[in-house]
Amino acid sequence: MNIALIAHDKKKEKMIDFVVKNESYFKKHTLFATGTTGTKIMENTNLTISLKKSGPLGGDQELGAMVANQQLDLIIFFRDPLTAQPHEPDVSALLRLCDVYNTPLATNERTAELFIHHIKKD
Numbered sequence: 001m002n003i004a005l006i007a008h009d010k011k012k013e014k015m016i017d018f019v020v021k022n023e024s025y026f027k028k029h030t031l032f033a034t035g036t037t038g039t040k041i042m043e044n045t046n047l048t049i050s051l052k053k054s055g056p057l058g059g060d061q062e063l064g065a066m067v068a069n070q071q072l073d074l075i076i077f078f079r080d081p082l083t084a085q086p087h088e089p090d091v092s093a094l095l096r097l098c099d100v101y102n103t104p105l106a107t108n109e110r111t112a113e114l115f116i117h118h119i120k121k122d
Ligand SMILES: O=C(CO)COP(=O)(O)O
Pocket: 006, 007, 008, 009, 033, 034, 035, 036, 037, 038, 053, 054, 055, 056, 059, 060, 091
């Protein structure tokens, strides 16, 4: 599967912990990420990730384009629900496209856990 990993700044540690814990799972898939999230994950794992731009600089939009082209099978996006983001319109657009294209989207760790253990690509 093609999986995108995204985390807002206050959720990056949680994302790294989650990916480290499930590294053997993620190793079997093709990974994409926004710039800072992906860089930090690669620094903490042996995974290879295709990096998009940082979120505030257009990374969410780049991943949104992949959703629109049906190139992503799963998005794990640990959002920070308590901090305003300068690029909130880009975040909303990405979430909207996931619903437009019926793309699985996990915005918290427990949902992500369920997804990675249960989603099989059609
Ligand atoms: O802001 C983000 C998602 O909206 C994440 O971007 P970075 O991974 O570059 O921090």
